[in-house]
Structures are given as structure tokens and as C-alpha cells.
Amino acid sequence: MIDQIRKDLQAAIDAYVFPGCVAGVYFRNRSHVIALGRLTYDSDSPPVTEETIYDVASITKAIPVSSLALKLLNDRFISASDQLVRYLPQFNGSYREKILVQHLLTQTLSFKFRLSDCKDMQSDGIMQKILTADFGYPPGACFSYANATSILLGLMLERCIGKSLDQAAAEYFFEPLAMKRTSFNVSKFDSNIIAPTEIDSWRGKLIQGEVHDESAWALRPKAVGSAGLFSTVPDLLIFIQMLIEEGTYAGKRFFNPETINQMCTNQLSGKDLWTGLGWELNHKSFMGKFCSESAFGKTGFTGCSVVIDPLKKAGIVLLSNHTYPRRRSNRDTINEIRCKLADNVWKGL
Secondary structure (H helix, E strand, O other): OHHHHHHHHHHHHHOOOOOEEEEEEEEOOEEEEEEEEEOOOOOOOOEOOOOOEEEOHHHHHHHHHHHHHHHHHHOOOOOOOOEHHHHOOOOOOOOOOOOEHHHHHOOOOOOOOOHHHHOOOOHHHHHHHHHOOOOOOOOOOOOOOOHHHHHHHHHHHHHHHOOOHHHHHHHHHHOOOOOOOOEOOOOOOOHHHEOOOEEEOOOOEEEOOOOOOHHHHHOOOOOOOOOOOEEOHHHHHHHHHHHHOOOEEOOEEOOOHHHHHHHOOOOOOOOOOOOOOOOEEOOHHHHOOOOOOOOEEEEEOOOEEEEEEOOOOEEEEEEEOOOOOOOOOOOHHHHHHHHHHHHHHHHHO
16 A cells, blocks of 8 residues: 555655645554655755655645634534524624524635635735625525635634633644644744745745635635645654554543544535534545545545544655646646555545
8 A cells, every 4th residue: 555655655756746745644543644745856856855844735724723613512612503693793794693603613604705815915804894794695505615714713712711722722732732843833943844835926935834825825824714834744644653652642632522423424415515613524535536425524625635444543744835836727636646655545445
């Protein structure tokens, strides 16, 4: 299995899918990490190592943001049926009294705008647009993936916990799990271990060590719930191991098995509609043909993904800078690599 994964990832590098990558697999109580390529396509670029730090983009929505909410649910500090305005009274958009924590964790708020179209606005203006949003459909009526939903969740969590999102993530997960290279701020690390994401015409420079997502960047220095986390494969494998081991790691319990079960249980009704609580669920487009219906995970625009299959008791991480030097017009190529990696794992178990 590992040899085939290495061969396939090297072929992807040779085909310029990404200049380098790190893949990790956890199965049979062991972690395996494969690092290949370089940070860029330049011949003198530093080689990728197991400890190379990547911008994981929208994986941030699940690790740590949804996971923080699930932790509060787990500890009965909040309920999925609680109203958003109970914790975030400054929200004054439509359906103000109808939006529940459940809707934030299942991406079932229908924002009428894309935050990527708001990148030239000032941060206060972006926040005001989110907090006064007029929705296209009632909360819960349809699945409608949006960065703004995760930003609302992040704001709510800050009110519940009484700390900034990055501080809460470190306190609840990163520090007790010894995820030492996982942070919203990687300025303390040498740039030679941080993969660049894009040569960005909008910002007019190489993006390296700062969040790639435009709206998250526009909201800086605040850490937000949609994007902005940086991490490594070994760190994310620790988080995955904890989830596979029913919420425990190194003798410490983070989640009860019942909470893990909600992550991998479909929360939507309707044909071919799948989402777990706080996670994407049974998405063959990146989890592979052979994952179970309980497989849950998340992708990141930069070329990253995590998948956990609780029935197979295995998990996968892929970190890459697929967006370097320029973002692609679609996700077809990176999803092909994600699926090939996943299917190699599922078939090899």
C-alpha cells in the first residue's frame, strides 16, 4: 500500500499537480507519513519533509472550528437546538430567531453572497454584511456551503468560550494533543518549512505563511472560522487518531463515542444529500469509491484533505500546495489524486 501511494504521488508531482506533498495514513494503530517533492518547482527550492507546514484552508472549518462546537455539545455547555442569537445577539439578519447551532454545523444557511466577492471591503464591512445577511431560504431548508456560516460559528464559539478562536483551539486541542506545528499564526517558523500557496496578483506577492483565503485575509488579524489554520501531517494524524479511537488520545478523553457518532451520521434528508454534524460525509468525490457511508472528512482549497472512516478504523491526510503557482480552474485533478490515495488505503486494509 505505502509503496503504491508513494508511486502515485510522485507521478502527480511529475505531472505538475503540485510541486510537493505530504501524505499520512493511520491504520492498525500506526501512523505512516510520506513526504515528496519540493516547496516550489524551482530546482533549488527546499525539499518537503514530514514536518513541512501547509495552509490547510477550509479544513479549518472542521479542525478546529466545528470540533470546538462539538466539544461544547459533548460537554453539554451548548445544545444543537440553541438559537444563534442566544450567544451572538448582535446578529440581525433575516430569520434571526430561527437560526440554530444545528444549522451552523450542517451548512444549512443560504447566504445570497460569496465572501470571495467581498475581499476588497474593509473588515468591519465584511462582518456587518455577515451579521445582517438576508437569506434565500429558511434555515435548514437546504444544504448551502458558505464561508460565512463558519465565520458565524466561530464568532459564536468565541462568545461561549470567552476567548479568541485561535486561543480556544490551542487550549482545547492543539496543546493537549501536542500538535506543536498547528496554529493560525506561523510567523515564528522559518519560511523554509512553510509551503507557499500562490503567486497572487490581487495581493501582488507570493503568499507564504499567511492565510491564502482572501476573505479570511481581509479580516486579519482576527482568526475566523472559515480558513486560516496551518498544520502538518503528523499533527493532523494525531487528531485523526483521537477521532478513530472514539475520542481519546494518550489517556485523555476529548469526545464521547456518542459525539463521534454524530460526526459520521447523516444530518440531512433527501436523496443523495449527505453531511455529518460538523463534517462532510460520504463524499466519494474525494474520499474514494471504497469508503464506507460513515466516512467523514474535509477538503481545503489549497490542495489538502482529511478523511476518517470509523468503520475501517483508518484515516488519511493529504497536504499539498496544488494552488501554486496559480490556482486551477476546477478541482478535478486534485480530487483524482485524493480519490486514488483513499482507494489505495481502503483496498489495502
